[in-house]
Amino acid sequence: MYNFDVERPSTIQDAVKAMGREEAQPMSGGQTLIPTLKARLAAPSVLVSLTGIDEMKGVCLDDEGRVCIGGATTHATVAREAEAHYPALASLAARIGDPAVRNRGTIGGSIANNDPSACYPAGALGSGATIVTNNREIAADDYFQGMFETALEEGEIVTEVKFPVPTAAHYEKILQPASRFPLVAAFVAKFSDGVRVAITGASNDGVFRWAEAEQALSSNFSPDAVAGLSLDGSNMISDLHGTGAYRAHLCGVMTKRAVAAIG
Known part of the structure; x- marks a missing residue:
């Protein structure tokens, strides 16, 4: 590891501001990023932790009946709270990694990283979900653009994912x-x-x-x-x-x- 600063914003607005610092990188659950840092495959000067932003946590239904999940919501929370609304998605979340990963990893971190073997990208693309950032809404069909590649632009944060519920x-x-x-x-x-x-x-x-x-x-x-x-x-x-x-x-x-x- 090496020296870096850590910012812990409590609002999306503050997180976006912190992301404006030179070589800043967002960190959600850190299940991919921390091993990457340990291997020195990334060297940001600033880590912007998203885990303290309450407005990016939780599961709810919107007026269109979509299951809306905050970007900082852990897999374990999705497994519990989405069960009543979207059982298949809850089952997906319940089988990610192991208990340690499920209690730290977040849906926003998984969607943003877009690992070619990650579970959430399949759930989002298969559901026709909408990925919400601090700037816009992106259809899943347009969001996933290749191995570890997404439509996210510099400084964008995944704040929410909206899932239409199939029959x-x-x-x-x-x-x-x-x-x-x-x-x-x-x-x-x-x-x-x-x-x-x-x-x-x-x-x-x-x-x-x-x-x-x-x-x-x-x-x-x-x-x-x-x-x-x-x-x-x-x-x-x-x-x-x-x-x-x-x-x-x-x-x-x-x-x-x-x-x-x-x-």
């Missing part, structure tokens, strides 16, 4: 036991106007929507509709845990299981 949904993943990230996972959400399928853990481009599966399931919502579909493994992550072809195969397996769980 049914399920998150299915196969766990990579060492990291506890999903090796591959599928979030399937059934809406009145169609089905959305988001895949995480598989692609070199990060989370993505599987358009072919969405079309098939919108016409026939059953595991059989996905059985004949396949994805190209050439742009899938290939490492010691699995080849690109294996991950491409798992995309179909996880999607079929998610559909079967919905019934």
Whole structure:
């Protein structure tokens, strides 16, 4: 580690002001950032902690019936408080990492980092969520732009995520036991106007929507509709845990299981 300053703002306005300092970087739960700092892969001069901003915490419903989650809300809180409104999202949050991660990590930090194997990006993209920042609202389809890449601009903070609630949904993943990230996972959400399928853990481009599966399931919502579909493994992550072809195969397996769980 090395010397750096820590700012602890209590409002979004103060956080944005602190982010204006040279080489400042926001920190939410720190579950990704702290190991990165320890490995000296990042060297900000100022860390702006978002954990003391109460207006960025909690789960509620808005006038449109969307589940609105503050950016500084921990995974454990989402698992508890979203259960009554969006069970599939609560289940996703309840299975992130281990208890220590769930009690420190936040939805805003996960969404902002956009790890290619993170769970929340699949939930947000699969739900057609809206990512709210201190400056604007961004549709999930426009927000996730590649591995560790998002539409966030310099100084922007994820303050809230708004989730439309589908008629049914399920998150299915196969766990990579060492990291506890999903090796591959599928979030399937059934809406009145169609089905959305988001895949995480598989692609070199990060989370993505599987358009072919969405079309098939919108016409026939059953595991059989996905059985004949396949994805190209050439742009899938290939490492010691699995080849690109294996991950491409798992995309179909996880999607079929998610559909079967919905019934």
